[in-house]
Amino acid sequence: xxxxxxxxxILDPDVPARDFEIDPAAKAAKxxxxxxxxxxxxxxxxxxALQFREAASDAKITALCYGESTAEDCLRKAMxxxxxxxxLVQRDGNPNPDAAAxxxxxxxxxxxxxxxxxxxxxxxxxxESGDWxxxxxxxxxxxxxxxxxxxxxxxxxxxxxxxxxxxxTDVGIExxxxxxxxxxxxxxxxxxxxxxxxTRDVMMSYRKPLRKLNLADLGLDDEEIxxxxxxxxxxxxxxxxxxxxxxxxxxxxxxxxxxxxxxKIHEVVASIG
Amino acid sequence: xxxxxxxxxxxxxxxxxxxxxxxxGRALAESVGGELHALVIGPADDGAVASxxxxxxxxxxxxxxxxxxxxxxxxLQAAEQLLEAGGGDYVAVLLGNDTYSQEIAPRLAHRLxxxxxADAAAIRMDGDHLLAxxxxxxxxxxxxxxxxxxxxxxxxxxxxxxxxPEQASAGExxxxxxxxxxxxxxxxxxxxxxxxxxxxxxxxxxxxxxxGLGGPEPFxxxxxxxDAIGAEQGASRAACDAGWVPPNWQVGQTGKKxxxxxxxxxxxxxxxxxxxxxxxxxxxxxxxxxxxxxxxxHCSFGIVEDYKQVVPLxxxxxxxxAG
Ligand SMILES: Cc1cc2nc3c(=O)[nH]c(=O)nc-3n(C[C@H](O)[C@H](O)[C@H](O)COP(=O)(O)OP(=O)(O)OC[C@H]3O[C@@H](n4cnc5c(N)ncnc54)[C@H](O)[C@@H]3O)c2cc1C
Ligand SMILES: Nc1ncnc2c1ncn2[C@@H]1O[C@H](COP(=O)(O)O)[C@@H](O)[C@H]1O
Numbered sequence: 001x002x003x004x005x006x007x008x009x010i011l012d013p014d015v016p017a018r019d020f021e022i023d024p025a026a027k028a029a030k031x032x033x034x035x036x037x038x039x040x041x042x043x044x045x046x047x048x049a050l051q052f053r054e055a056a057s058d059a060k061i062t063a064l065c066y067g068e069s070t071a072e073d074c075l076r077k078a079m080x081x082x083x084x085x086x087x088l089v090q091r092d093g094n095p096n097p098d099a100a101a102x103x104x105x106x107x108x109x110x111x112x113x114x115x116x117x118x119x120x121x122x123x124x125x126x127x128e129s130g131d132w133x134x135x136x137x138x139x140x141x142x143x144x145x146x147x148x149x150x151x152x153x154x155x156x157x158x159x160x161x162x163x164x165x166x167x168x169t170d171v172g173i174e175x176x177x178x179x180x181x182x183x184x185x186x187x188x189x190x191x192x193x194x195x196x197x198x199t200r201d202v203m204m205s206y207r208k209p210l211r212k213l214n215l216a217d218l219g220l221d222d223e224e225i226x227x228x229x230x231x232x233x234x235x236x237x238x239x240x241x242x243x244x245x246x247x248x249x250x251x252x253x254x255x256x257x258x259x260x261x262x263x264k265i266h267e268v269v270a271s272i273g
Numbered sequence: 274x275x276x277x278x279x280x281x282x283x284x285x286x287x288x289x290x291x292x293x294x295x296x297x298g299r300a301l302a303e304s305v306g307g308e309l310h311a312l313v314i315g316p317a318d319d320g321a322v323a324s325x326x327x328x329x330x331x332x333x334x335x336x337x338x339x340x341x342x343x344x345x346x347x348x349l350q351a352a353e354q355l356l357e358a359g360g361g362d363y364v365a366v367l368l369g370n371d372t373y374s375q376e377i378a379p380r381l382a383h384r385l386x387x388x389x390x391a392d393a394a395a396i397r398m399d400g401d402h403l404l405a406x407x408x409x410x411x412x413x414x415x416x417x418x419x420x421x422x423x424x425x426x427x428x429x430x431x432x433x434x435x436x437x438p439e440q441a442s443a444g445e446x447x448x449x450x451x452x453x454x455x456x457x458x459x460x461x462x463x464x465x466x467x468x469x470x471x472x473x474x475x476x477x478x479x480x481x482x483x484x485g486l487g488g489p490e491p492f493x494x495x496x497x498x499x500d501a502i503g504a505e506q507g508a509s510r511a512a513c514d515a516g517w518v519p520p521n522w523q524v525g526q527t528g529k530k531x532x533x534x535x536x537x538x539x540x541x542x543x544x545x546x547x548x549x550x551x552x553x554x555x556x557x558x559x560x561x562x563x564x565x566x567x568x569x570x571h572c573s574f575g576i577v578e579d580y581k582q583v584v585p586l587x588x589x590x591x592x593x594x595a596g
Contacts, residue, residue: 013411017545017567020413029410041527099379099389127527130546132409132416134391139379148346148457151376154520165458168520169372175462182458185376187527190516230421231388235404237416242552246559246569249576258583261558261576262590268535268556269502272477 001059001180003049004113004120006106006141007042007078009071011035013130020239027234029131038074041126043194045186046078049124050195052156052163060084062113062120066105067091072210079205080197087113087211089218101229103140108218110145121180122163127152127187138185145183150176153184154192275364276307278424279329280352282373283315284341287324289475290369293434295328297396298367302330304398305364309437311444312355314348315340322446328437329444333359335451342463346456349377353384358449363424365396365403369431370530378428388420390427403427411526412549430530432474433553466521470505473522473529478504478537481524481551484511485540485561486580492518494584495539501591507531507551509541525550539580543568560584 012035021030053059063078066089075086128135142149153167165176249257279298302309308330335351368374382389393405403425409416480499508522526546532553559568559575
């Protein structure tokens, strides 16, 4: 079995709201002092793939990213988490291409990697990213590849001839049987919290292969990706001002303070009837 | 002429999400001078069909029995074929925010050569293009996207839209025979979590707990508080990831979007991604040991205190007040 995980590098979503600013010209967040990190759902996807490999023993995992050279860090970290190999499709001067464009690039890269190393049975992407987070890339990629997709998957296990998937829906858990090749989007649950790489594996990660490709290598041209495939653009972006004044419970004793809180809660609840 | 389609899952009926999606669809159809078509994926009961024909100009029923339990691959095919049966001339295709709609939206857009967008809180036409408003950067910003290709396939934060108004005359209902392939990924089992009480999305009062609770047991304590005021229980991602409560308790960007009259956040810091799920609450109250926690910038009242001190006493007082 070959498994491919798509990783996206994003601006650290944990930057506090007070440090967050928009660059009006770029129509995007200012980098400021924020770190660049791997999108959390991509790390959940790596963890899910690693657990699948532990159960399926012969599986090999490849990480793929379309990003700037800084994204090498994400791929190294993935290999430190014991992903077997990685590929970076280099991007420059093409900020915020939308899901349709990214899907086309990732699909072309996947086909190239498959030419050289055989087909990927499963392609894993995150359910959405923590920056623009439209969660459309998985769907676009599945269609580009002509493969079926299941969303919100939390685990993969070797099944009867195929792969058994568990996924979260509004009404509860669904179990599905998938015939490779297929695409899934990964969501979080208590079992796919990303592992912390061991020091030894961090060292080892530098010996693992990191292949670099550019759009020309994939037979794509930048102009085409920018204009032909892109299906949306940012018209406007702003920071909402939605802070409200909070009245904190006051009083000399805990009992008085909790009493104030209780009255306010009771008042609201009683008004609902 | 160009029309607007709204896709509804038959098994979900004409629920609040479908009503909101149809409402958004009607407003859009009026703005382009076109019709509103309701596309029903899978068998639906007569009541739901009647409700849809009261608000739409046309209803296209894809009632194939194999769609009763939704198979995503087939739902996608069904949507494609229903759009074709409806004439194919659509500026926009709108869907609700259930799991199935979310996963098929980008694929449908791709098949139709259109644009897709997720979780739109507002939509309108600007010339030939649809503009969709949603949050970005985990709720820290609001962005408006211009969708450049038609049709625009958009799943909506549907409950936030006004339900569609009834029309003077009922829309024509047509059954469409769908030709569906066997799904390449087949759902074989469902473990439906029995929802005690109302769904979180519809709950008037919610008591949520976060990482600061330190473990699963304190959620029992919060349950007593919730019972005292008739509330449902929710949680932050941190509490769900820790396995203290099931994943479907998660409120936030990638959890439930709730809009209760009262939301009580206990030991939750108020990260933007959490606020995104509960920002539509009418009144928010917080219990947190840290006076600088961001949640206090987004609540109307609260208490800076250890929940262990507050919750039992608060529950006792509220039980007494409820009499
Ligand atoms: C792409 C993406 C999507 C996300 N989606 C979601 C989502 O849907 N929902 C979500 O919730 N998060 C989501 N997150 C995670 C989010 O960023 C935060 O990490 C998470 O909400 C933090 O949960 P928390 O407030 O419970 O924990 P923390 O931030 O650790 O806060 C714990 C709080 O408890 C307080 N506390 C500690 N002890 C006590 C005590 N004894 N009494 C009272 N208070 C106490 C602390 O002061 C602190 O404020 C997402 C993140 C990303 C990147
Ligand atoms: N540039 C990229 N390179 C690799 N994977 C990506 C890229 N952009 C998006 N993805 C994948 O698509 C998922 C959803 O992203 P998005 O559609 O941007 O919300 C991410 O979690 C990644 O797995």
